[in-house]
Amino acid sequence: MPSEQSTATAVPPRPARRSRAPRGSLNPDLILDHALRLLDEKGLDAFSMRALAEDLGVGTMALYTYFRGKDELFRAARDRVLATYTPPSTEGSWDQRLRSACIAVHELFIGRPAVLRLLAESTASDDFLDAATSAMDRMLSLLLEGGLGPEDAARAYGTLSRFTIGSALREVRVCARPEAVEIFRSRIAALPRDRFPALADLAPELLLSTESGREQYEYGLDLILCGIRHLASGPA
Known part of the structure; x- marks a missing residue:
């Protein structure tokens, strides 16, 4: 005679429930x-x-x-989230420390895509100032240390911050839509070589720049820093 245990209907396990806030603990x-x-x-x-x-x-x-x-x-x-930004303690020249500071901000944004969107869609400039004061002060101090005048330091900071935010947004969107790379690949492949020879010849390199978000950001950052170093070295 089969045992009661063998004939009993198996009860499916209950799905795990999220932890709830204990009564009176909401803050x-x-x-x-x-x-x-x-x-x-x-x-x-x-x-x-x-x-x-x-x-x-x-x-x-x-x-x-x-x-x-x-x-x-x-x-x-x-x-x-932005309050968690801590300037990296990298040693080196002012431009090396500036590079590390920019990469740290980029990584912070990549790790919090929703917060990045909130920041990018904000229409109030004082919102950004309130949230990113420490990062701004760090970068401006390094630009001044490098020998830039007040106006050049402010404009160089604007270039770095816009490039960092824009690059992070693009990387987040590519990660959210992996099919976008394939769409881009197909469109490049379909271009007639006689009309767009440069695009056709550089298709592999263009795809690489699309796929390698962090590497592409650092490449662009180094180009900007090269210009800033040239500006800091003397009058144009």
């Missing part, structure tokens, strides 16, 4: 921890206050006790 830091995780997992477009409340195991209105709305929550999340 801004806990909310931001969960918000940043959801932003990393689901992206900016799929994020909602309701989804965040469900993840925390609280009612949606409980979140508004700490943040007046999603925009305020996003600003706090962005500031939390």
